[in-house]
Amino acid sequence: MKPRIFITRILDEQVVKPLQERFDVRMWESTDVKVPREVLLEEVAEADALWCVTADSIDSEVFAAAPKLKIVANMAVGYNNIDLEAAKERGVIVTNTPGVLTETTADLAFGLLLATARRMMEAENDVRTGNWTSWAPMGYTGMDVGGATLGIVGMGRIGEAVARRAKGFNMRVLYHNRSRKMDAEVEHGFEYVELDTLLKEVDFVLILTPYTPETVGLIGERELGLMKKTAVLINVARGGIVDEVALYNALQAGDIWAAGLDVFETEPVPLDHPLLTLPNVTVLPHIGSASVKARLGMMTLNAQAITAVLEGREPENRVV
Numbered sequence: 001m002k003p004r005i006f007i008t009r010i011l012d013e014q015v016v017k018p019l020q021e022r023f024d025v026r027m028w029e030s031t032d033v034k035v036p037r038e039v040l041l042e043e044v045a046e047a048d049a050l051w052c053v054t055a056d057s058i059d060s061e062v063f064a065a066a067p068k069l070k071i072v073a074n075m076a077v078g079y080n081n082i083d084l085e086a087a088k089e090r091g092v093i094v095t096n097t098p099g100v101l102t103e104t105t106a107d108l109a110f111g112l113l114l115a116t117a118r119r120m121m122e123a124e125n126d127v128r129t130g131n132w133t134s135w136a137p138m139g140y141t142g143m144d145v146g147g148a149t150l151g152i153v154g155m156g157r158i159g160e161a162v163a164r165r166a167k168g169f170n171m172r173v174l175y176h177n178r179s180r181k182m183d184a185e186v187e188h189g190f191e192y193v194e195l196d197t198l199l200k201e202v203d204f205v206l207i208l209t210p211y212t213p214e215t216v217g218l219i220g221e222r223e224l225g226l227m228k229k230t231a232v233l234i235n236v237a238r239g240g241i242v243d244e245v246a247l248y249n250a251l252q253a254g255d256i257w258a259a260g261l262d263v264f265e266t267e268p269v270p271l272d273h274p275l276l277t278l279p280n281v282t283v284l285p286h287i288g289s290a291s292v293k294a295r296l297g298m299m300t301l302n303a304q305a306i307t308a309v310l311e312g313r314e315p316e317n318r319v320v
């Protein structure tokens with residue numbers, strides 16, 4: 001019997017076809033509707049490999065229901081949707097997709113920063129809804145990006161790619177990590193600071209840490225209170241890193257100027273979420289890595305990892 005792979009979304013044929021020739025591939029029937037929990041639990045019962053996306057919660061219940069499972073390949077660089085302890089206990093390999101989405105996500109992060117600073121979505125909406133009445137001396141005025149100071153919390157692969165873009169905008173770049181990146185400091189002039197200093201000094205705070213127990217609520221009421229009243233917060237990492245209630249309060253009270261969010265605590269963000277009522281919030285539906293090239297690259301890395309494990313080889317991009 002061929003090893004079985006369960007894929008939780010319809011993925012690109014050119015990537016899946018070579019797997020279908022060698023393995024028994026089963027796939028959930030939708031590209032954009034999450035696989036129902038009961039289907040996931042039923043499918044993993046016979047699966048040797050699980051290929052999932054960031055919206056799927058691969059918790060201990062899933063691992064317990066999957067006695068044959070050898071690998072979980074996650075179509076994302078973040079892997080907070082997977083219970084790594086449960087994977088380790090059961091000897092299941094977990095892989096992710098770093099690198100191939102770095103520049104793509106950096107483009108989006110910088111684009112969201114520009115769109116938020118210059119109120120582009122709000123302005124576009126007025127054009128489309130007939131609310132553009134006349135050129136106004138102070139209409140739609142925002143914050144300058146060129147020459148401003150950017151603070152990156154989580155200066156990893158994507159953070160560095162954004163920082164390089166910021167240099168082209170003549171920005172000063174401060175960053176905070178748990179460890180310093182001396183090479184980047186020497187080569188590009190990025191400056192390492194403690195988190196509180198970064199929050200106090202910069203015009204734009206960009207969150208790019210992974211979502212871990214340590215980063216849950218990393219930016220809360222106290223941290224938002226340290227930021228300038230004219231500052232902009234951009235989150236392209238994961239929703240729970242920024243406390244959404246504290247963020248709403250800070251934006252509403254004018255403690256910070258605006259926020260740009262590609263990620264939310266609950267996704268899709270509920271339509272009655274208070275943040276969606278604020279004009280100074282620019283929102284996107286978690287599209288950081290959404291270029292054709294990056295998404296195909298992510299699928300290719302997943303397919304390679306699954307093939308390696310099912311053929312008894314060590315996969316690349318192993319998380320556990």
Ligand code: NAP
Nearest residue numbers: 078105154155156157158177178179209210236237288289
């Ligand atoms: P990465 O290379 O691992 O970078 C993460 C950085 O965060 C590292 O430099 C790390 O440095 C720092 N960090 C980790 N824990 C920290 C903490 N507690 N406090 C401060 N800094 C901390 O990862 P990446 O490829 O750049 O991706 C970053 C994240 O972006 C991913 O984990 C993912 O969740 C998110 N992402 C989102 C999208 C999207 O579609 N919106 C797309 C891709 C990625 P130290 O270890 O020195 O602290």
